[in-house]
Amino acid sequence: xxxxxxxxxxxxxxxxxxxxxxxxxxxxxRLLDRDAHGHxxxxxxxMGVRITSFKACKGDPSTATAPCVLTAPEIDGxxxxxxxxxxxxxDGAGHLVFSGADVxxxxxxxxxxxxxxxxARYAKVFSDSTSETVGLPDFTDxxxxxxxxxxxxxxxxxxxxxxxxxxxxxxxxxxxxxx
Numbered sequence: 001x002x003x004x005x006x007x008x009x010x011x012x013x014x015x016x017x018x019x020x021x022x023x024x025x026x027x028x029x030r031l032l033d034r035d036a037h038g039h040x041x042x043x044x045x046x047m048g049v050r051i052t053s054f055k056a057c058k059g060d061p062s063t064a065t066a067p068c069v070l071t072a073p074e075i076d077g078x079x080x081x082x083x084x085x086x087x088x089x090x091d092g093a094g095h096l097v098f099s100g101a102d103v104x105x106x107x108x109x110x111x112x113x114x115x116x117x118x119x120a121r122y123a124k125v126f127s128d129s130t131s132e133t134v135g136l137p138d139f140t141d142x143x144x145x146x147x148x149x150x151x152x153x154x155x156x157x158x159x160x161x162x163x164x165x166x167x168x169x170x171x172x173x174x175x176x177x178x179x
Contacts, residue, residue, distance in 0.1 A: 031089065040152055042113040042173050043086050043101065051105050057084050079105045097122055114172035120162035123169040127159045
């Protein structure tokens with residue numbers, strides 16, 4: 001049921017955006033889904049897997065055609081990585097919805113996936129459609145970042161608005177086993 005609700009939320013986002021869709025090479029892409037092993041995925045990036053399961057990017061990462069990572073040095077098992085080579089998600093006018101993807105790790109395991117909006121205006125669209133489908137956010141901080149908890153077990157959905165310079169708007173999922 002929860003997975004079904006998120007699929008509806010993303011469908012609403014797509015309608016609002018003028019039908020968001022994957023590039024023609026992968027018309028079946030579901031932004032939020034589960035992989036064959038049951039891992040929650042965001043644009044194909046699974047939560048709960050080791051970062052080393054991704055190949056390291058070689059050469060210019062912007063030309064990658066398969067998922068690969070550029071990793072930052074880990075400190076005590078915590079780190080970040082840029083993910084490249086993901087299927088592009090476009091709106092009905094053919095504009096990219098997301099301009100990049102990052103993951104964070106805990107003990108080398110992916111515990112958050114964040115997609116950066118190509119245009120900060122998409123943050124409001126995703127926030128509104130998520131609220132319409134699963135209810136109002138459970139938490140909004142002083143900067144306007146919103147969290148929806150209880151949609152997935154031990155994981156919440158987050159929408160981060162742009163900062164005062166119009167940058168940094170993101171959509172993501174974060175593992176958090178705390179109630």
